[in-house]
Amino acid sequence: MGEMEQLRKEAESLKDQITAARKAVQDTTLQEAAAGITVVGRVQLKTRKTLRGHLAKIYAMHWAVDANLCVSASQDGKLIVWDTITTNKVNAIPLKSSWVMTCAYAPSGNLVACGGLDNMCSIYNLKGKDGNVKVMRELAAHTGYLSCCRFLSDSEIITSSGDCTCVLWDIETGTQKTVFAGHQGDCMSLAVSPDFKFFISGACDFTAKLWDIREGVCRQTFGGHESDINAIGFFPNGNAVITGSDDATCKLYDLRADQELITYQDSSIMCGVTSLAPSLSGRLILAGYDDFNVNIWDSLKSERVGVLAGHDNRVSCIGVSADGMACCTGSWDSFLKIWN
Amino acid sequence: MSSKMQSSSSIAQARRTVRQLRIEASIERIKISKASSDLMRYCGEHAKNDPLLMGVPASENPFKDKKPCTVL
Numbered sequence: 001m002g003e004m005e006q007l008r009k010e011a012e013s014l015k016d017q018i019t020a021a022r023k024a025v026q027d028t029t030l031q032e033a034a035a036g037i038t039v040v041g042r043v044q045l046k047t048r049k050t051l052r053g054h055l056a057k058i059y060a061m062h063w064a065v066d067a068n069l070c071v072s073a074s075q076d077g078k079l080i081v082w083d084t085i086t087t088n089k090v091n092a093i094p095l096k097s098s099w100v101m102t103c104a105y106a107p108s109g110n111l112v113a114c115g116g117l118d119n120m121c122s123i124y125n126l127k128g129k130d131g132n133v134k135v136m137r138e139l140a141a142h143t144g145y146l147s148c149c150r151f152l153s154d155s156e157i158i159t160s161s162g163d164c165t166c167v168l169w170d171i172e173t174g175t176q177k178t179v180f181a182g183h184q185g186d187c188m189s190l191a192v193s194p195d196f197k198f199f200i201s202g203a204c205d206f207t208a209k210l211w212d213i214r215e216g217v218c219r220q221t222f223g224g225h226e227s228d229i230n231a232i233g234f235f236p237n238g239n240a241v242i243t244g245s246d247d248a249t250c251k252l253y254d255l256r257a258d259q260e261l262i263t264y265q266d267s268s269i270m271c272g273v274t275s276l277a278p279s280l281s282g283r284l285i286l287a288g289y290d291d292f293n294v295n296i297w298d299s300l301k302s303e304r305v306g307v308l309a310g311h312d313n314r315v316s317c318i319g320v321s322a323d324g325m326a327c328c329t330g331s332w333d334s335f336l337k338i339w340n
Numbered sequence: 341m342s343s344k345m346q347s348s349s350s351i352a353q354a355r356r357t358v359r360q361l362r363i364e365a366s367i368e369r370i371k372i373s374k375a376s377s378d379l380m381r382y383c384g385e386h387a388k389n390d391p392l393l394m395g396v397p398a399s400e401n402p403f404k405d406k407k408p409c410t411v412l
Contacts, residue, residue, distance in 0.1 A: 003351055004347070004350065004351055004354060007351070007354035007355060007357070007358050008354065010358050010361075011354070011357050011358050011361055014358065014361035014362060014364075014365045015361065017365045018361070018364060018365050021365070021369055022369065024369075025369045025370065025371045025372055026372055027371050027372055027373050028371075028372050028373045028376065029372065029376075030372070030375075030376045030379070033372070033373060033376035033377060033380065034376065034380060037380065040393065043392070043393070045392065048401070048403035048404055048405070049403060068402070084403070085402055085403065182360060217363060218360060218363070218364075219363065219364070219367065220364055220367065221364060235379070235382075236382070236386070237378075237379075237382045239375070239378065239379070239382075240375075240379060254372070254375040254379070256369065256370040256374075256375055257369055257370055257371070257372050257374075257375040258367060258369045259369075259372075261372065261375065261376065261379075279390050279392040279393055280386060280389065280390040280391070280392070280393075281382070281383050281385075281386035281387050281389065281390035281393060282379070282382060282383055282386070283383040283386075283387060283390060283393050284390070284392055284393055286392075299379075299383070300379065300380060300383060320392065323391075324389070324390055324391050324392060325391045325392075325396065325401075325402070325403070326391075326392075326403055327392060338403055340391065340392060340396050340401065340403055
């Protein structure tokens with residue numbers, strides 16, 4: 001038997017092993033286990049603020065850890081840092097490339113980052129000495145668009161790209177520390193675990209992967225979606241992952257059981273999920289869709305318990321503030337809305 | 341690309357695939373009953389501190405516009 005044939009057989013055998021091992025722990029389902037819990041009552045959130053100022057589609061937003069500030073990115077070529085209570089623009093940062101697809105706020109509050117069709121991740125220092133916000137670093141090495149970025153600290157950031165890889169960067173030197181390769185399609189989204197040891201990526205190969213940041217390896221791969229995964233997030237305790245896909249569903253995968261526990265879907269929902277965020281306790285999942293709405297799901301009962309309708313175009317991004325007090329949605333209609 | 345080069349890069353890819361699958365096959369898995377009860381417990385323990393779930397009283401809502409009031 002040639003080596004190629006041997007390897008092919010071993011791969012098939014390992015896949016069967018994984019399937020069997022996952023099946024062996026299926027002593028119940030989350031649906032059955034949660035049968036005794038009552039569905040959450042109807043969740044009705046109101047728009048408390050509308051953040052106006054962008055002149056084109058908003059593609060991304062990210063809350064600061066200091067709960068009242070957030071950053072948004074629009075294809076009008078601007079990053080805006082907002083005070084969400086006063087609705088004032090704290091910073092309006094003009095970008096070299098207007099084709100921005102993602103933005104991130106560093107946990108320290110000192111830096112923001114963005115990137116897109118320029119294939120680069122640009123880091124901006126908000127706290128520069130003369131008060132001007134300037135580009136601090138341009139992280140260039142990806143051979144495809146930058147779909148998402150998340151800071152680990154002021155010195156490290158992780159990016160995901162249309163070149164099918166994710167990268168851990170040293171911001172100081174501007175170099176790649178680790179390349180996370182393995183996805184067979186564009187990486188669309190990433191999220192960092194609460195303990196900063198792992199991150200998860202969702203891609204156009206319909207899978208989500210869990211990566212060990214320091215070891216540089218993929219530990220687990222989750223399938224089941226029938227189309228591109230556009231959005232991904234950690235359940236607040238770090239033990240589960242939530243994905244949103246063009247197949248119109250969201251799924252919850254448990255990391256320790258190594259499999260999908262539940263799917264959030266409704267026959268009346270036929271458009272893709274663009275973004276998602278769990279509430280502070282994880283009991284609610286807020287997901288943005290192509291049909292201009294946000295659906296709110298009871299994460300344990302898989303029932304829709306609320307809708308946020310208020311945008312006049314696709315909801316492209318969503319985030320829950322660090323203290324869980326508010327949800328922010330960003331849309332192609334150029335507005336951000338704060339809800340609670 | 342000569343067919344010899346092509347097959348050696350496919351073999352390299354196949355080796356990587358097998359190496360990755362070995363990593364993924366080797367992990368310990370917990371029962372779904374335990375995974376579910378841990379998720380349910382976490383939600384239960386943190387529910388009362390989840391403002392979007394419990395609702396935010398108007399007096400404590402920093403995002404709620406304070407309406408002007410007249411003193412009669």
